[in-house]
Amino acid sequence: xxxxxxxxxxxxxxxxxxVSALAFAAFSVIPGDPTTAVLGSEATEEQIATFxxxxxxxxxxxxxxxxxxxxxxxxxxxQSYKYDMTVNQLLADKIGVTLVLAAVSFTLILLISLPLGxxxxxxxxxxxxxxxxxxTQVTMSIPNFVLGIGLMYLxxxxxxxxxxxxxxxxDEQGLHLAAHxxxxxxxxxxxxxxxxxxTVKLLxxxxxxxxxxxxxxxxxxxxxxxxxxLRRHVLRNAMIPVVTFLAMAIGDIMAxxxxxxxxxxxxxxxxxxxxSIGNRxxxxxxxxxxxxxxxxxxxxxxxxxxxxxxxxxxxxx
Numbered sequence: 001x002x003x004x005x006x007x008x009x010x011x012x013x014x015x016x017x018x019v020s021a022l023a024f025a026a027f028s029v030i031p032g033d034p035t036t037a038v039l040g041s042e043a044t045e046e047q048i049a050t051f052x053x054x055x056x057x058x059x060x061x062x063x064x065x066x067x068x069x070x071x072x073x074x075x076x077x078x079q080s081y082k083y084d085m086t087v088n089q090l091l092a093d094k095i096g097v098t099l100v101l102a103a104v105s106f107t108l109i110l111l112i113s114l115p116l117g118x119x120x121x122x123x124x125x126x127x128x129x130x131x132x133x134x135x136t137q138v139t140m141s142i143p144n145f146v147l148g149i150g151l152m153y154l155x156x157x158x159x160x161x162x163x164x165x166x167x168x169x170x171d172e173q174g175l176h177l178a179a180h181x182x183x184x185x186x187x188x189x190x191x192x193x194x195x196x197x198x199t200v201k202l203l204x205x206x207x208x209x210x211x212x213x214x215x216x217x218x219x220x221x222x223x224x225x226x227x228x229x230l231r232r233h234v235l236r237n238a239m240i241p242v243v244t245f246l247a248m249a250i251g252d253i254m255a256x257x258x259x260x261x262x263x264x265x266x267x268x269x270x271x272x273x274x275x276s277i278g279n280r281x282x283x284x285x286x287x288x289x290x291x292x293x294x295x296x297x298x299x300x301x302x303x304x305x306x307x308x309x310x311x312x313x314x315x316x317x
Contacts, residue, residue, distance in 0.1 A: 247303030
């Protein structure tokens with residue numbers, strides 16, 4: 001286990017290093033000059049030269065990457081080109097907003113998909129199973145931003161269940177935890193519903209596959225009902241592929257937040273990422289890309305540890 005863990009840690013770090021290198025290289029060669037985006041087209045040659053020297057843009061690409069990387073690993077994300085502040089300061093509040101949105105989305109996925117998957121698998125082919133199957137097929141086919149627009153129109157503009165204006169967790173007037181979470185439920189639903197549908201489909205199929213195994217027949221022969229066999233024997237094995245999928249879904253949740261934050265006007269990482277790409281504010285873009293990649297590979301690593309604990313047969317792989 002020790003060697004396998006070290007190998008996966010090395011793979012995690014290597015993946016992040018590769019992502020950072022590719023992101024840095026891509027932003028170095030795509031069209032558009034950050035000096036023009038920041039200073040404007042009327043800037044003089046002297047102003048441009050001063051800006052490039054101050055930001056290190058006159059250095060070779062490899063040296064700029066090395067300077068950025070060595071600072072990044074110490075927690076220094078660099079200086080924003082567009083704003084007169086460090087990237088750390090710029091992202092401080094926005095990271096928290098996106099993490100809350102991701103956490104609420106992931107919680108909704110669990111609350112929706114696990115009960116529905118179990119209910120559908122208990123009586124395959126029944127009325128409930130057919131209804132769940134139709135709903136999952138429809139939901140999987142709808143993009144996040146379309147769901148977001150539909151949810152905002154229905155629940156904010158028609159039913160008035162929530163104010164479409166973003167409510168911060170804290171401001172000068174104090175803490176607004178309940179109002180903040182109530183607002184976040186609806187953009188989180190736009191992210192969670194397609195992933196919930198996929199999770200239901202995967203869990204149902206995994207449970208039905210396990211129910212056909214010999215050990216389940218043995219459990220039936222000992223007097224266990226279908227529900228008892230599901231709870232005591234099937235779920236542990238059936239959840240292994242689901243855990244893996246849910247960990248991989250973290251990346252889609254983070255990616256989905258980029259679009260959904262635009263729809264609901266949420267000032268998170270997605271919103272600052274889009275605006276920074278337009279402004280050619282590459283230090284901000286690079287930091288956000290690497291942080292999102294770290295979240296994805298970190299969750300996959302934790303999922304790997306979890307399903308190894310759930311299934312000792314893959315302990316040594």
